[in-house]
Amino acid sequence: MILQLSLSLAGIVFLMLLARWLGFDTDPRLSGPDEAARIAADAIAGFAPGDVAVAGDGRSALVAGSDGRVALLRPLGDRWVVRDVRGAAARVDGGRLHLALVEPMFAPADLDLGADAGRWAARL
Amino acid sequence: MTFPDPVKYAIPVFIAAIIVEMIAVRRGARGSYDWRDSGTSLTMGLGSTIAGALLGTTVFSIGLYLWEHRIATLPITWVTFALCFVLDDLAYYVFHRAAHRVRWFWASHVIHHSSQHYNLSTALRQTWTGVISLSFIFRMPLILVGFDPALLLFCGGLNLIYQFFIHTETVRRLPWGLESWLNSPSHHRVHHGTNPRYLDRNYAGVLIIWDRMFGTFELEHDDEPVRYGIVHNLGTFNPLWAACHEWVGMARDLAAARSVKAAVMTIAGPPGWVTGDTSAVIRARAGLSPPPTAQAIAAE
Numbered sequence: 573m574i575l576q577l578s579l580s581l582a583g584i585v586f587l588m589l590l591a592r593w594l595g596f597d598t599d600p601r602l603s604g605p606d607e608a609a610r611i612a613a614d615a616i617a618g619f620a621p622g623d624v625a626v627a628g629d630g631r632s633a634l635v636a637g638s639d640g641r642v643a644l645l646r647p648l649g650d651r652w653v654v655r656d657v658r659g660a661a662a663r664v665d666g667g668r669l670h671l672a673l674v675e676p677m678f679a680p681a682d683l684d685l686g687a688d689a690g691r692w693a694a695r696l
Numbered sequence: 697m698t699f700p701d702p703v704k705y706a707i708p709v710f711i712a713a714i715i716v717e718m719i720a721v722r723r724g725a726r727g728s729y730d731w732r733d734s735g736t737s738l739t740m741g742l743g744s745t746i747a748g749a750l751l752g753t754t755v756f757s758i759g760l761y762l763w764e765h766r767i768a769t770l771p772i773t774w775v776t777f778a779l780c781f782v783l784d785d786l787a788y789y790v791f792h793r794a795a796h797r798v799r800w801f802w803a804s805h806v807i808h809h810s811s812q813h814y815n816l817s818t819a820l821r822q823t824w825t826g827v828i829s830l831s832f833i834f835r836m837p838l839i840l841v842g843f844d845p846a847l848l849l850f851c852g853g854l855n856l857i858y859q860f861f862i863h864t865e866t867v868r869r870l871p872w873g874l875e876s877w878l879n880s881p882s883h884h885r886v887h888h889g890t891n892p893r894y895l896d897r898n899y900a901g902v903l904i905i906w907d908r909m910f911g912t913f914e915l916e917h918d919d920e921p922v923r924y925g926i927v928h929n930l931g932t933f934n935p936l937w938a939a940c941h942e943w944v945g946m947a948r949d950l951a952a953a954r955s956v957k958a959a960v961m962t963i964a965g966p967p968g969w970v971t972g973d974t975s976a977v978i979r980a981r982a983g984l985s986p987p988p989t990a991q992a993i994a995a996e
Contacts, residue, residue, distance in 0.1 A: 580745075583711060584738040587817070590715065591731035594722045598730075614923055617892065617973060618981040646931075649730040651812040653931045676944065678931040 598650045601630035608633035612643040615654035619643065625692055628684035634669075634692050642695055644671060646681055657681075662693040669693055697772050699850035706857045713861070714816045720866055727815055727865035732933050734817040739935040740807060741820030751827035759836065759845045768842035777851070780843045781902075784835060784851040788901035791834035793912065796896050796975075802967045803942040804829035810938050812925040814888050819863035824939040855901045859884075879904045882916045889922035892982035895975040927973060942967075 591597070602608050605624035612635040613619050621643075623636040634657070635643040644657040661672040669689040671681040685692055714734075721727040770776045795805035804825040811818045826832070835852065839845050859879075867881040875882065879900040887898040897914035900907050907913035916922065930938060946962060949970045953959040961969050968974040 577742075577746075580742050584735065584742065587711070587714060587738060588731050588735040591718060591729050591734050594718055594729075596718070596722075596729040596731050596734075615929075617927075617978040648812070648929070648931060649732045649933065650728070651730070651733075651925075651929075653929050655928075655931070675931065677934060677937045677941070 702853040737817040737821035744822035747824040770842040789906040792899040819860040
């Protein structure tokens, strides 16, 4: 049983390393507001995107919906995860907006929004 | 009569097939991989095997009890084997439909849909809580009517192996009219989609005829690429959270339920009932008509 388990774990590690070696380890970057708006609209049913703020590093964004919802985009592996962040704990610190969601296992977000950080914090 | 465990023998083939698919995708075949996502899928597969080994005896005992109280004894022949395979596939369809329409069963099955990728490693992203959710009950009537449990297990294993190979984007359509009666990579891609048009469609295991018969069939549209995953995609690759997140969510919603009806619907209602984003609501918001009837599909 222990041997079988060890072999299985070794097999998993081997396949993960192979995938990495083959280049399946990309981290996504947003090309701009249009892409962020499209991802948010695809992810949340009935979401009509309006204002968009893409973080300076292109690794996260906030998208305001016409109904008052605000969507956070953040990467997970080479894909994006989207959440409605209304009601999230927001803190602005030197042009960075820190967001903490109540959802378990959803790590806090840290967006470099520059001068827009305060305005977006006020929307949440 | 004893039967071999076909899945045990298929595991090396699964691994080889994943390697071949990875290389094919690297060389330009349709599809995608992410090493972290595949790591979670493979770990879920291993965990599912361990959970099965730990809890499988419970299912086996229930199966034996029903076998002792069966209403008939069907001999093991090629005919009963074929019949068992088809009826087991129908039982799988019923289970699978319930697993998407009843949150209790979804809490266990959601694991399989929690990847935003669709490749052969996704096929191994299997539940750890299938026994707890009682998902095995859907196959039990077959034992009661007289199919040997060993034959049923064998057929279930073959069904599982077939389904492994349809978790791929590298195959666009099956040839020779097979798409009309077999579940295919294309049909199952639809099943893994979160696009409103694709939500809760194509529950089949091996034979797509069940979806065509019962009005749950949807074609893959080449002008609408499938977005894989779940309505609220996971924010972590943590396998333990992947395994139990919906159970935790259901427990929280149950604790917050204000009425008996709300409590019952939290467990027995469709996923999304509490938050108001069931697949029916999402389809309606997208302006989609109700699902086509079996007659409409037959007329296509």
